[in-house]
Amino acid sequence: MTGLSSSFNSLISISPFTYLFFLHQLINAFRFLMSLLTVERLIGKCSSKQIAQNNIDKFILQRGTEIKRTTLNKDIRNPRTFVNWCREKRYLNGSIKIRELKEEERPVKLLNDAQIKKLMSVAEFYPTMKIRILLALGTGLRLGDIESLKIADIDFGSNYITATSRKTRKSMGSRPVSTAVMTELSRYVCELDSGQEKLFKDNFSYKRWRKICQKAELADLKFHDLRKTFGSMLAQNGISTAVTQRLLEHSSSRLTNKVYTNVDPVLRRSVEQLPIEQWLQK
Numbered sequence: 001m002t003g004l005s006s007s008f009n010s011l012i013s014i015s016p017f018t019y020l021f022f023l024h025q026l027i028n029a030f031r032f033l034m035s036l037l038t039v040e041r042l043i044g045k046c047s048s049k050q051i052a053q054n055n056i057d058k059f060i061l062q063r064g065t066e067i068k069r070t071t072l073n074k075d076i077r078n079p080r081t082f083v084n085w086c087r088e089k090r091y092l093n094g095s096i097k098i099r100e101l102k103e104e105e106r107p108v109k110l111l112n113d114a115q116i117k118k119l120m121s122v123a124e125f126y127p128t129m130k131i132r133i134l135l136a137l138g139t140g141l142r143l144g145d146i147e148s149l150k151i152a153d154i155d156f157g158s159n160y161i162t163a164t165s166r167k168t169r170k171s172m173g174s175r176p177v178s179t180a181v182m183t184e185l186s187r188y189v190c191e192l193d194s195g196q197e198k199l200f201k202d203n204f205s206y207k208r209w210r211k212i213c214q215k216a217e218l219a220d221l222k223f224h225d226l227r228k229t230f231g232s233m234l235a236q237n238g239i240s241t242a243v244t245q246r247l248l249e250h251s252s253s254r255l256t257n258k259v260y261t262n263v264d265p266v267l268r269r270s271v272e273q274l275p276i277e278q279w280l281q282k
Contacts, residue, residue, distance in 0.1 A: 035078035035079060038063065039059050042059050111221075115216070119216045119221075122212050126212065129209065138230070140248050142224070148164075149199040151189055156182060159176065159182045160174040160176060161175045230247075241257060
């Protein structure tokens with residue numbers, strides 16, 4: 001009983017982060033298993049020695065009729081990991097190539113100036129939501145990072161915010177913030193209770209967010225679209241991809257360009273700069 005008791009005490013002393021890590025690993029293992037079961041369902045049972053290129057091609061073709069291409073690529077990654085492991089252990093005969101399929105580029109959700117003004121106008125009646133929206137549009141911070149902000153993280157003298165990304169677990173250090181955003185933040189903080197540490201006393205309300213979006217006639221708007229709008233606005237104003245990538249804290253410039261930057265207006269502005277009218281003058 002003593003050993004069992006000590007084991008139980010050790011278990012309950014594990015930090016929440018460790019629990020989340022093991023839960024994440026368990027979910028990944030489950031997804032991996034489900035992908036392999038899907039392969040078995042479509043191409044039949046076979047040993048690693050029997051896996052051939054035609055089996056893989058058959059799986060991709062048949063699975064492609066059941067799900068979207070984006071989901072199919074997720075299903076491709078797990079068998080590819082398995083095949084690479086078999087190759088390392090020399091359980092495979094011959095070389096097998098498994099490549100992800102090209103996905104159609106989806107348009108970036110981007111708010112224009114009129115939509116932003118309307119959104120901010122509606123949010124005026126909800127002070128904490130207004131500040132959250134302003135921070136997302138003005139800094140590109142993720143919702144989780146905004147929610148974890150403390151008043152001590154804000155340097156009103158130098159116009160900086162220090163935030164640690166809950167997604168990447170990395171800190172950008174001092175993030176520059178525009179004077180206009182800092183002015184609104186200062187007004188908001190001045191009205192908070194003395195001794196309050198967190199920037200927001202309440203939790204983010206999805207119900208209130210949907211209500212604001214409906215009143216602003218933006219029913220399908222997601223809070224993360226504000227972060228995408230931030231990245232797109234930077235690109236449209238001539239800010240380089242490297243700077244935008246740094247502010248969004250992306251590990252890859254490809255992600256910045258593909259998902260968060262609406263390049264259409266940038267391309268339009270570029271071609272409009274060509275002196276076509278001068279060329280046509282007689």
